[in-house]
Amino acid sequence: MKATSHFLIAALLTLLSATALLGQEYTVLKDLKAEWQVSQDDRFEPFQKKTGEVSTVYFWIEAAKYPGVVLHVSSTEPVSLFVNGQLAAQHSTGLYLKIDSLRKVFHAPVLQVGVHQTRIKEGGLQTTLETVSDAASTAIVPLQFSSFRDFAIVGMMILLTMLVIIIKLNPKLTSDYFSITKIFSMREGEESQVYSRITSSTNVLFYAYSSLMLGYYLIIIFHFLPAHYSAALAFQATTFWEAMLEWTRLSFIVLTLFFLKIVLVYGLAFVFGMREVSGIHFFNWVRLLLGVFGVLTIILFLYFITHGQREGFYVFLLSMMSWLLAGWTILILLKLQRAMGHSMFHLFSYICATELIPFLITIKVLYN
Numbered sequence: 001m002k003a004t005s006h007f008l009i010a011a012l013l014t015l016l017s018a019t020a021l022l023g024q025e026y027t028v029l030k031d032l033k034a035e036w037q038v039s040q041d042d043r044f045e046p047f048q049k050k051t052g053e054v055s056t057v058y059f060w061i062e063a064a065k066y067p068g069v070v071l072h073v074s075s076t077e078p079v080s081l082f083v084n085g086q087l088a089a090q091h092s093t094g095l096y097l098k099i100d101s102l103r104k105v106f107h108a109p110v111l112q113v114g115v116h117q118t119r120i121k122e123g124g125l126q127t128t129l130e131t132v133s134d135a136a137s138t139a140i141v142p143l144q145f146s147s148f149r150d151f152a153i154v155g156m157m158i159l160l161t162m163l164v165i166i167i168k169l170n171p172k173l174t175s176d177y178f179s180i181t182k183i184f185s186m187r188e189g190e191e192s193q194v195y196s197r198i199t200s201s202t203n204v205l206f207y208a209y210s211s212l213m214l215g216y217y218l219i220i221i222f223h224f225l226p227a228h229y230s231a232a233l234a235f236q237a238t239t240f241w242e243a244m245l246e247w248t249r250l251s252f253i254v255l256t257l258f259f260l261k262i263v264l265v266y267g268l269a270f271v272f273g274m275r276e277v278s279g280i281h282f283f284n285w286v287r288l289l290l291g292v293f294g295v296l297t298i299i300l301f302l303y304f305i306t307h308g309q310r311e312g313f314y315v316f317l318l319s320m321m322s323w324l325l326a327g328w329t330i331l332i333l334l335k336l337q338r339a340m341g342h343s344m345f346h347l348f349s350y351i352c353a354t355e356l357i358p359f360l361i362t363i364k365v366l367y368n
Contacts, residue, residue, distance in 0.1 A: 032128060059127065068098075071096070071097045072126070072129075077093070079117045084111060151243035199262070210258070224311055225315065268350060322363055
């Protein structure tokens with residue numbers, strides 16, 4: 001009965017706190033992540049030293065040291081909150097609780113707080129002690145969302161500026177790359193010179209641009225994905241410059257994969273005795289990235305910049321990447337069939353090595 005009354009009081013406290021604190025701005029006083037503990041064989045050990053999956057973390061707060069301070073618990077997945085072994089809140093992704101009120105409800109100078117969810121990952125759960133900001137500090141300290149929004153705008157400006165420069169340098173090649181109709185055409189035009197100069201400086205510039213565009217596309221999606229997407233947690237940013245750094249890092253990884261793709265396509269085309277298809281294969285692959293993902297990047301930017309924050313939409317855009325790459329595997333199989341005289345089995349083996357296996361690896365990395 002006592003536990004039930006504690007839960008009801010805590011639930012009411014949560015509701016009242018949320019109402020009272022709504023619309024206020026906060027300054028982080030202390031990040032409690034460094035103090036997380038996990039229970040192991042009737043003892044506690046630091047969260048950082050724990051291997052394997054963790055579903056509950058604990059930390060302790062000396063209530064008398066933090067008068068007027070708020071405990072903020074936020075997560076991309078629902079959590080349950082326990083205070084001194086009593087359930088205080090459940091199925092919530094964001095909580096603001098006054099330390100003074102918790103001290104009065106649970107009649108304890110030291111509060112043991114436990115946060116439970118299905119699987120806790122670094123970056124997916126935040127626990128901080130915060131104070132209400134005054135008007136002056138609110139004007140000076142930007143919100144994390146505003147910083148990331150600034151990054152999205154500046155990043156798009158960089159991409160557009162770079163695109164204008166590329167168009168000025170080689171308008172004909174640009175029109176070839178951005179010709180979406182040619183991606184789906186079963187007949188190739190007279191582009192043998194382009195195919196044979198796949199590593200020219202102008203083409204490399206397109207690869208760099210494609211890498212920046214894909215990196216931009218993914219970094220915004222990763223910002224809103226749930227915590228169980230491990231790849232997304234590896235590229236999280238809270239400030240403008242952190243976002244720029246993560247974008248650069250991710251784009252460099254994508255550019256490296258571009259050159260590995262060149263080696264893979266041209267190397268296996270030589271091994272399979274199909275050197276005549278390597279240029280067609282790789283050039284159309286870049287076309288797909290520039291054309292289709294260029295359109296998706298614009299859609300993503302417009303949605304985000306108009307304050308779109310629905311998690312499901314970003315998950316959908318990530319899944320679009322998988323569906324498009326799967327469709328591309330079928331499309332390039334049909335395109336290359338008309339451009340060579342080898343058997344279908346011979347061609348299918350080549351496609352498995354150059355497209356299907358890399359596609360499955362990509363899915364594993366993105367959805368792990």
